[in-house]
Each structure stands twice: as structure tokens, then as C-alpha cells.
Amino acid sequence: MTSRTTPPEPAPPSAQETGPDAFLTAVSVLDTLIRSGMDHVVLAPGSRSAPLAYALAALAENDVVTVHVRIDERAAGFTALGLAEALGRPVGIVTTSGTAVGELMPAVMEASHSEAPLAILSADRPPRLRGTGANQTTRQPGLFAQHARASVDLTSYPEETPGQQTAGFNACLAALTGRDARDWERPSLLPRGPVQINLAFDDPLTPETRMRETLREWAASLTGYEAPEAPRAVDRTAAQALAFASVEDDAARRTVVIAGDGAGPLARLFAESRGLPLLAEPSSNARSGPSAIAAYRLLLGGALGQRVERIVLFGRPTLSRPVARLLDSDAVESVIYLPQPMAWADPELRREISRHEELGGRRAPDPDAEVTVTAGATEGLTATMLAFLSPGDEVVVFEPSYDLYPAVAGLAGAEVVAVPMLPPAFDVDPERLRAAFSERTRMVVVNDPHNPTGTVFGEELLRQVALLAEEFDALILTDSVYEHLVFEGSPVDIAALPGARGRTLRVSSASKTLSVTGWRVGWVIAPPELTRGIRVAKGYLSHSAAAPLQAAVAAALRWARTEGFYARWLEGYREQRRILLDGLVGSVLAPVVPQGTFFAVARVDPEAVGWAHDGESFARQLPERAGVAVVPLTAFAGPERRSAYRDWVRLAFCKRPEVLREAGRRIATPGAP
Template structure:
């Protein structure tokens, strides 16, 4: 057995012992020992292997798998630019606290800087984006070598999980492999001295971390709102009388105010100063809404922050973009909160009035987002694109507590979205759904390319196709003053035939008219067999800004009405 083959088999074996259940791999020569070891482990039912030809898509497939399963997922690539193509996925995993393991095959150190083919200095390539960068020594046939390899794998998996550091995220495991890379021996053979522990346990067992953060004192009964952003842990409970503004990817979204951002705008601009909270409790990373950012910057509001527990969300510490946090701690039990019941009722009454008059146009992207959320079956996994779709869901859909929502909001890029959704759906195992914009879908159209022998989820991707990027229409660059430049450099129309693109990849495609709820419900009905389906819905881009302005004006008018006793939100 070649030393490189032995090292690869030991690494894969220790991954399995350490709880790895899914591995993504890309073809290559230098990573051949790992590929052969993974193929054997897949055939034996020890792991599930997913092969992709594009490293960028492979990276986001692994991120999606890890985001849903919360288990470390290695992505195995060959040397050179193959490793560099994982950088976007590594950044997303880093800022979202996702346990990704980059297993990069490498050339031996003596070849770096010599002009050898496909050789770069890739050890430490990801800098501070990874929690650790471990380089295995070149494989040698001696008993202590295998112990070192196994111990290193255990350390890598621990750093990815954040068990001892409360800091989960990506880790690079760089494996310089010397030729010969393959041999003709049995694929699952190892000498006795290279085998792991006889009981199948990891080489190094790591005890679970128990977070210990003192609870905040929230006993004062002042007007309080909870702001729940991406990556927030599900709290044990909140008092019933405390309003919540939650982003869709927060576990608190199901009890969120429907018009929370509009209420904040009116409170902050003085239209309804009685709606301004005296205290904002922040959990997770609020990233979607400018009124929330303004609230957290307002000196009239006390900002208290709940830090990440290290199991989901951002790196340890606390969210404080505006440098306004006055206290940091854990949430107290619901009974220990001071609740201003009258203020909470006033907020919910205003929220109910606004929600009744600010529905989106049926033919708009926001109308589609609301219809998709309304139509999904209870318990569904729903992956939402990071640009317009997640905002449309937040502003237009009725919150539902019976959905699991995921979105790549670590750095909020649109890259890798098809692969991320595929990975999440594979890890979930049930029929899953995604809502993506057309540019996001096209950016990762390579994610549709799946080999005939690869595992497939039952995934329905709804594409809101407005032939360009409509999110910019509601920002400063969408103002009439920039109309001459907008379409080319922000709108970026593409004219791509999505049906033809899907046909080329062997992916089922159908078109549904915007506003046709019956056809949408039929298209979203579970198909009962694995595979990706694309449902394309044409929506109007040119009216997005006007529709947003109309809803904003309607909200202001409704908020200005006198309070009606008992007029509270039901959704």
C-alpha cells in the first residue's frame, strides 16, 4: 500500500468515527487517494458521497448540507485553483458559523515555488476565514504516523464544530500527497498499526460544551421589543406581551409583527412616537432592514444583546454594528421579564391595521413570495435567496412558525444558491422548496449539473424571473436621477431562456403565471420522486419601486389612525 493511500484511508476512517455522514468531492489527480477511499466508504454505507465537477458549486453544496445537519461536512478537492474556488463558500461558512471542512490535496512542500504543474502555496490560503489551517505531514509507514493523522482529524472536526471553542466554522485540512497516489490493493485495507480504536470511537473524544452566560436583568416594565436576526438560537420562551420583529431565518419569525419595519419608521420619524420602544433586545444578526438599523442607533433606545451560544450564527461575541449595546447576556426566563402590556397592545393594534392595507400586488415578486409561503405544506424546509426573495418574504408574507427557513446570510452573497439549497434538501431528506431570483439562479446554474449516480433530493425551486436585478430599484440608485444608467449597470437584463437551460441539464421545468394561486399550489405539490424541479414565474420589475412606495404610503396612513380597542394581529 502506498503511503498516500494509507493516509487517505486513515483520514476518511477517522472522519466517519468523528460523526461525518456526508462528503462532497470533486474529481482530480492529486486527491485520487481520498476519492478512492471515499468511494469505498460510500459503497460500505459509512458515508454518503456527493460528486460535483465545479468546486464553487461543490463548496456551497457542502455548506448547505452542513447548515441543515449541523454536522461537519468535508469538501475534497485537488490542488491549485480548485482550492481557491472554495473561497466564497468558506467565507459564507465563516460568517454563518457552519462546520465546513476543506480537505485540499496538495503537492509536497519541495515542489512549491519550483514551477511544478498545478502547484501553488495553498496552505493557509483562506487566512482568517477559517478557524484553523492544519497541514498533515507527508505520509510515512510508521506506527506513530497514523496516530498523528487521527489526532489531527479529531482536532479539525472539533474546531469545525466549535465544541471546545464555542466558535464553529470552516477549517482547512491540507494534505500534501506524494506519488505514487494509487495502488491495486483492496480499497478498505489497513495494516493493524494504522487502524483506529477497536470500539469504533474517535481517536480523541471531546466532551460537549455547556454554554454559561448570566441572564440579563429585564425586570423593568418598559416598552420592549425583541429584534431577532439571522442565526439566532431558539429561546426557551418569551413573554406573550413583548412584540417581536424577526427576520424569516430566525426561529422567532412565526410570532413576528407583520409590519414591524413600517411601525419603526413611523416611530423614528415622529409620526407615532408612542410606538418607539424604550428597550430593544437583540438576538442573532439583524441584517435585512434599515429601520431596524436606525432603531439600534437611536440614543433614546436602550440596546441589550444576547450573544451567540456557539452552536449557530456568527462568531462568539455580540452583534453591535451601531456600537450602541449597553448590556450583553442571556435571555432570562419569561417570568422574569417586566412587560408593558398596554404598550404591547398598542403596537399589535397598529400592526394589524397596517397589515390589512399593505398587501403586495399579485403580479409582483413580493406577491409571489407571499403566495409561496402561504402555499407551502406544514413542516416544509424552505430555502430563500439572499437578495430580493428574503426581503420579499420578510415584508410581504404572513409569518409561519411551522416552516424551517434557511438562507445564506453569513455574507449574503447570491453565489452558490442552487447548490446550497440542494445540500440543505439532501440533509433534510423531505420534499424541500426554494425561492430564488433569476440572477441568483443563473449565477449557480452549474448547480443543476448532477451526475447520474449522485444522490438527489426532492427539491422544487421557484424562480422569480424579472429579467434582471430588481432589488436595486428600491435603493438610492433606483431613484429617477439615475435612470439613464440604471438598466445597464444595476438592472442587468439577461434574456436567458430558463426552460432551455433546464432542458439542457435534464431538469423538469414549468411556467406559472404570477397571481395564479391554484397553478402555483399544483406546481408545489410533492412529486413523490427525487429530483430538482424548476417553477418559473415571470414578475414585473419596472413597478417594484412604485409598489414599495404605495405600500409605504398606505402603512403611514394606517398607522396614523386612532387605536381601536381589541384590534390586534391574528397572524
């Protein structure tokens, strides 16, 4: 087998041989799926899916695929799900159009949680015939929302020149096979799972005599074909070595091993090697050996469940309520063995993020449907902007602004419309804010507390933002990484204001929330209907934040919530702010007292300095003259608006007290020893 970097291309008969586009599309899709490892298909027949049915009949006649016929779509869905879980290879399910597709939702949801490679081949009408009122004309593309790893609407496939439909189909193949869509020889870092391939079939839907002969010839050409095995994301030997790495004081910590669905024999070997009780669900394939406890559910419901202090989890626990309660307990430490990529991140971390939102007085989001874990807030902001911005859109930002916003907007082809926050007060003019919105406004970015100025937006301003977003049907992206650094009062939750519900996307990170810069774990909280787009865009950036750090952040959020960390942390920064401001008294810098963040802005007095004529020249020369670094505020503004900030610089007080005192001394006497 020759090496390739792209998914297999279909090798069906030519369009002249197959005739109508419906059959060319049907055989092209089936041909590619077979070459990707699919050899079982469940068919729930109907008139619109006839092109697929005729092609499958030819394939079954030549023993290329095994076709299972089910009249009821729900039964068909769960039959296909069981096959996909048992075989570990892509399994197709064919339905006709309309509500028949919706009957597959329960099976697709199960497949999403169990990472089963289920390919939904939903027959559909051409776009011109959709949405006319009859149940058969339901708009099917994207029907499964966040439960599908990928989806594509094939209205004309194969494309003469590979474009959006080809890319979407390749994303589906990657999700089914565990391969990287950009490099077919590499494993994907995303978990496998269900996909929807929506097929637009136009009349005629039944083949003529010559076409039937062509279908048989095509099917015969695939006889004996064996798809290459997909690359493994993690080598088994390495995974086993990882599982048997040193774990201290198992017995002293009252540890049990839980084997959920798909855990496999590794869970049993781990438990036996450590002499730990094994609580294995029936579908774990680990329920044997001297460590296995058959009646564990009864035991967990009694005194034993109260005494467990730590669990080591293999697989996905799904069946036992006592186990679910144990996993949800704040008193029990969880160690999760994850040899494969996670489906949208560590579930415990998502639960802790939801609890963290409640701690801040906000609504607790659904951990599964509304929380996406990212590789830091930078990726969260980038994924969110790329998911919803298109060329020609406008993004409203408050300037000076974090330089990532215009950079990512530019990547998406969108234009930035700046609302100036003018010195020395750095307030926002309501009239200028309204003037920034237009019919092209797609998003407004609210960084509150604000970097670089340290401003905290008040409720009056945020109410205006929310109402303008509603009026112009714009999304509200809140960069909330400094939410715990508000020195007076509490930040206002814009999502709770009139007009903002359902359109607010909130980004934060562990780096700022827990003071662990470098861990690169962040999150985006959004309504379910917006979360899917964020996750798709995020999947093409870093795929997943580091699994060990996700577990660490979950533990840190739990600790911070219960130990009063945020109040102590805020007081520490309040003192560091005082030290910085006191150190600048009488210096060449006149600071503005920041209301939040760990930044302060200050005006440079060029006459007092003597050797610098503005903020930029001051910032360039200060490191050499005094060994202190500041950032000119012009770096946070567009070229045409920088003159308003020419004499201003930004300082950071996220430093030790002794460092801040020394910095103040050096700024007061630059060039002195």
C-alpha cells in the first residue's frame, strides 16, 4: 500500500456510465467509505434513498458489504450503533428524507458519547425543494448539531474542482477512521464518532437497465478489497507502561478501580498489579479475575461508598448510579486513564468550569452542551471569531484593545470598527458606541475588566452594548480572563442583561483565573446552538488541550472554590497595585488608578524626561537606561488612531513586591546605578 497524505478518492464509474447525478453521488460516497473501512451498512428503506439502496444491493451481491435491513429507523440506528461499537470500524446507516432522519437522534447521541464511528447517510431532496412544509422536506443538514463530529451536505459530488463539499466529506472520513484529514498517514488528535453525510438526490431515483449493469460492474471491482488499518493514536505498549507508572499509597488512600464501557483487559491488569478492588461494568470486558467485585453496586450504596477516597477510571461508566454518585463527589479524587483523544475535553473539568460560573453569580452552563475546553483563552478567542466571522463582516472593539482581536478578525476577512476609550478617563462615549454598529456588524468584543487600561465596564455601558447587539443581531464575545481582578464591587454579567441572552460567548482561562501562566487551558461558554461552530473551528487549531493539565486545572478549580483562593489572590494584587502607584509618585509617569486587571496605564511627561519625546521613545529606551520594560499604548491601537495615545504606556504589576519597589526606584531615576 503506497503512502498517501489525503483521504482515498472515489473510483466509481464515470458520469457517462452512471447517468443521473444521484447515482454518481451515491456510488462515489459508498466507494470512498468502503475504501475507508466500511463493510457493514444498515438500510432503513424509503423512496428518496433509492440510489443508495440499488448501489448497496449490487455491493451485497458481490459480498463487498453486509447489508442489514430494518423497517424502523430507531431500530436501524441502534443496530448500526451496536455494529460500530463491536467492530470498531465505520458502519453506515441509510435513511430516506424527512422525519426518518430525526429518528436516529438517540443512536447518534449514544455514538457521540461512546465514540462509535457511525456514518449517517441521510437521503435528501435538492436544496430548491427543501423547507416547503411537508415532513419529507425537513431541513436535514446539521440536524444532529453537537452530537455529530462532522457533517456535510453533498449537493453535487464529486466536485469538478475540490472545494467546500470535498473538505467537509474528508472531515467526516477523518472522524470515522481516526485519521488526520490533512495527513492521512497520521492519527487524528480528535476522538472518533458519528458523522452526517447528507445526500441531495434529484430525479430520476431508479436506474435504467444499462445503469444496473454498470452498478454490478463497479461492485465487482471492489470484491476482495481490504481497507488499510487506521493508525493508532497511542501505541499499546506505551499506554500500558503509562498505566503501570508508579502510583503512591494506593491502599492508604482507599483506592478503587472503575472499569466502564470499553475499558478492556488493561483495567483488570492494573487492578491486579496494585491489589485494588475492581468495579467493572458488564460492557467493560474487564469483569473477571481475583480483583473483580460482582456486587459492587450494593456495596457502594452502603458504608463502603462513603470510605472511598480515590478512583482510577478506565473507559466510560454509563450504567451504575452508585458509580455516577461516586464520580460526582467532591471528596473523591479521580484519576482518569485516557489513551485516546477526549471528546471535547475532560468531563470533570467541564463540570468544574460550570461550578466556577455559579461561584461568580452566573448561570451554571450545561457542561456537555455549553462548555468547550481550549488550549488557553487565545485559542478560545480565535476559534470563536473564526467560527462566526466571514469576509465583509464588522467587529466592534473598544480601543485601545488586546492586539489579538484585529489580527484574528483579519484572518477571517472581517473589518474592525474601533470605539475609542480616550485618556485620561478612558471612558466610552455612548454616541460613538452606537455609531460603530451597522447592518454589517456581526460581533462586538467586550474585554471586561479591560486590558490594557484596567477599566471595569459599568452596567449602564454593558446594557447599551447588549441592546445594540440585539438591535443589529450581533454576537457578544466577552474576554473575561481578568474576572477575579476587580478591585471595587463585582463585574456585571452581560449575558444576564436584556438582549444578551442567547448571543453571548464567554471566554476565560486557567492562566489568569488560577495564576498558572503557561498551562494553556481555557474555555468558551456559549449556547448549545453556537457551541458546535466553536468546537469545529477549535478542532482545526490544536485539537485538544494537554490531558494532564486539564485534570490539574479541574483539581485546581475545585481547590480554589473551597479554599477561598480568589479573595486572597485579589488582596495580593490590591497590595501590588498600591506598591506600583506609590512608587510612581513624583516620577516622570502619571498613572491612572486601575479598577481591575494587573495593568495600569500612565502618561509620560516628555519635558520631565528629557530624553524621550513620547511614549514609544520612552518605552524603547527605558530598558537600557533603567532595566525596566513598559509597553507603549500606541501598540494597542490602529495606525490612524494612535495619536490619541502617543504619550501613554502600559505597566504590569503582576510581579513580586520587591521587584515592583525596585522598578519604581529605577523609573524615578533612570540611568542611576
